Amino acid sequence: MDARNLISTDEFCNNHLVEISFISSLQEYGLIEVITIKEATFIDESQLNRLEKFLRLYYDLEINIQGIEAITHLLNRVNSMQDEITVLKNKLGLYEDN
Amino acid sequence: MEFVDYYKILGVDKSASTEAIKKAYRKLARQHHPDLNPNNKEAHKKFQELNEANEVLSDPETRKKYDKYGKDWKHGAEYEKAQQEQAQSGGRQRSQAFDNTEYGEDFSDFFKSMFGDAAGDGRGGSRTKYRGQDFNAELHLNLINAYTTHQQTLTVNGKNIRITIPAGIENGQTIKIAGHGGQGINGGPNGDLYITFFISHDTKFKREGANLFTNVDIDLYTAVLGGELTIDTLGGKVKLKVAPETQTGTKIKLKGKGFPVYKSEGQFGDLVITYSVKIPTNLTEKQKALFQELANLK
Numbered sequence: 001m002d003a004r005n006l007i008s009t010d011e012f013c014n015n016h017l018v019e020i021s022f023i024s025s026l027q028e029y030g031l032i033e034v035i036t037i038k039e040a041t042f043i044d045e046s047q048l049n050r051l052e053k054f055l056r057l058y059y060d061l062e063i064n065i066q067g068i069e070a071i072t073h074l075l076n077r078v079n080s081m082q083d084e085i086t087v088l089k090n091k092l093g094l095y096e097d098n
Numbered sequence: 099m100e101f102v103d104y105y106k107i108l109g110v111d112k113s114a115s116t117e118a119i120k121k122a123y124r125k126l127a128r129q130h131h132p133d134l135n136p137n138n139k140e141a142h143k144k145f146q147e148l149n150e151a152n153e154v155l156s157d158p159e160t161r162k163k164y165d166k167y168g169k170d171w172k173h174g175a176e177y178e179k180a181q182q183e184q185a186q187s188g189g190r191q192r193s194q195a196f197d198n199t200e201y202g203e204d205f206s207d208f209f210k211s212m213f214g215d216a217a218g219d220g221r222g223g224s225r226t227k228y229r230g231q232d233f234n235a236e237l238h239l240n241l242i243n244a245y246t247t248h249q250q251t252l253t254v255n256g257k258n259i260r261i262t263i264p265a266g267i268e269n270g271q272t273i274k275i276a277g278h279g280g281q282g283i284n285g286g287p288n289g290d291l292y293i294t295f296f297i298s299h300d301t302k303f304k305r306e307g308a309n310l311f312t313n314v315d316i317d318l319y320t321a322v323l324g325g326e327l328t329i330d331t332l333g334g335k336v337k338l339k340v341a342p343e344t345q346t347g348t349k350i351k352l353k354g355k356g357f358p359v360y361k362s363e364g365q366f367g368d369l370v371i372t373y374s375v376k377i378p379t380n381l382t383e384k385q386k387a388l389f390q391e392l393a394n395l396k
Contacts, residue, residue: 049290057131057134071134075136089270090268093269094306094311
């Protein structure tokens with residue numbers, strides 16, 4: 001694995017002034033994936049956007065981890081429904097007159 | 099530039115306590131936060147208004163100035179100076195306001211006029227690294243453009259970006275251009291650019307995925323006796339054999355003459371043709387007589 005794409009969880013927590021337990025909780029709920037290399041933990045850069053979003057939900061909106069899990073689940077459903085709507089709209093075009 | 103009523107935005111009375119303002123802000127922010135309303139421009143705008151209102155009303159100093167001079171905002175220049183001096187003296191706590199990095203940094207002209215640009219910096223000079231903001235853009239193509247892989251130059255936030263659009267892109271599909279969003283803060287990574295494609299159907303073809311559909315008119319004589327005809331496809335002209343006794347609504351499939359399969363070079367969907375038999379009109383007396391003769395043979 002390319003180590004350049006990994007961000008140390010310690011560094012992330014220091015930068016954002018959050019407890020490491022916040023990351024552990026997200027991991028426990030399966031919301032983010034944490035990579036362990038030689039007892040140090042990292043997150044992949046591709047997950048940074050997701051992690052920062054969880055940070056805003058938790059600290060800014062005061063939504064607990066269970067709430068974040070529910071929101072994530074519902075947003076995934078909304079996204080897949082939106083994708084389905086796009087597919088159906090495209091299909092509907094077959095039956096509409098030009 | 100119009101006066102902005104921050105109390106109205108938060109739905110509180112002018113005499114509301116700091117606690118009531120905080121409560122109203124949190125309630126509305128949860129409702130309109132962009133993380134909970136992805137791709138909702140209205141919610142994004144509303145959230146920025148809420149952030150701005152909270153920025154002013156949650157701080158007793160700025161609230162006092164706003165209450166005193168709010169409607170007379172044109173005299174805001176003197177406060178800008180005072181505010182800048184104050185901004186240099188120290189930052190605020192994280193919990194006082196939402197992070198402006200991702201969603202709230204666009205303050206209104208009214209706010210800037212009254213409090214200055216520096217007042218919006220909620221991070222108070224910290225060196226925290228933040229990933230840059232994701233940008234969303236829309237790109238309109240016609241079906242012919244989407245048929246071939248091509249390059250286009252887009253201007254996003256004043257920067258020209260040359261992107262390759264793969265053949266076969268779908269209407270409503272969003273692609274991510276990594277690292278072309280907002281610049282990272284304090285060395286954080288850049289955000290991403292998300293482009294959603296809108297493809298207009300300006301040809302006689304209809305599309306579902308990689309398959310194309312079209313109607314082809316054939317005259318009665320070709321339909322009855324069979325024959326050949328040449329049709330246009332997006333890939334050029336194609337000669338077709340029409341079987342004798344072809345009915346209206348008969349469908350034939352031309353394999354590989356449809357639309358390119360997204361990111362699968364050399365692969366194409368099918369073209370489905372539906373025949374529509376055209377009955378001749380304005381018949382001559384002789385033609386009528388011949389049709390009558392045919393009718394009598396039934």
